[in-house]
Amino acid sequence: MLLFHWTSFDITSQLPEDWKEDITAAAAEADFQDFPRTPILSREAADVTHVTRGRVHADQVQQRLPWLYKLYRHHFLELAARAWGEPIEAALDDRYGVVLNVQRGNRMRFECHVDSNPVTGLLFLTDHPAGGGELVVARDPAAIGVEELERDGTAITPRAGQLIFFDGKTHPHYARPLVAEHDARVVAVMNFYTASCPESTRPSELNRHLFGDE
């Protein structure tokens, strides 16, 4: 049986003093859209064409949150290597190394998908006392759509300052909508690579879809 596991670290003490203000300001500039399903990686049900959510793009993260970019490229690599038991690399391509996903209100969620990178780091940046916003990860690599992910999934509750590492390439995952109408969920999403699954394995179709690469 293929089990799902994840490793978490409380990194609150590594964050700068004003991190909450920085995150709030960056999240306010998020690009909110009906994002079309992601080629290759989407695990949405067949009838879902778009999922509405917000994204703070990688270049905005570098400008607005230089401390987060630095943690991604340095300290978090050590933690990822500890979690994985092998050397871990950050992405060389700055267009997708670290971004923020933002859900505002109780109608947004994140797409059911798998990742192209072998190790994913999520740094939760908000708490949700009213509930919702959990990351749901399916044990079954073949699970498709919200219903199947929920049927046999692990729900991980976001806690601000908690950094988790998991294998999102094998296990489909999505983020539930928030419960409260005026709540907002912000998470930093980070791509990490290993020697056996390096950055060069990232599908070029993904970059074409996201960045209009030739």
Ligand SMILES: [Fe+2]
């Ligand atoms: Fe993911």
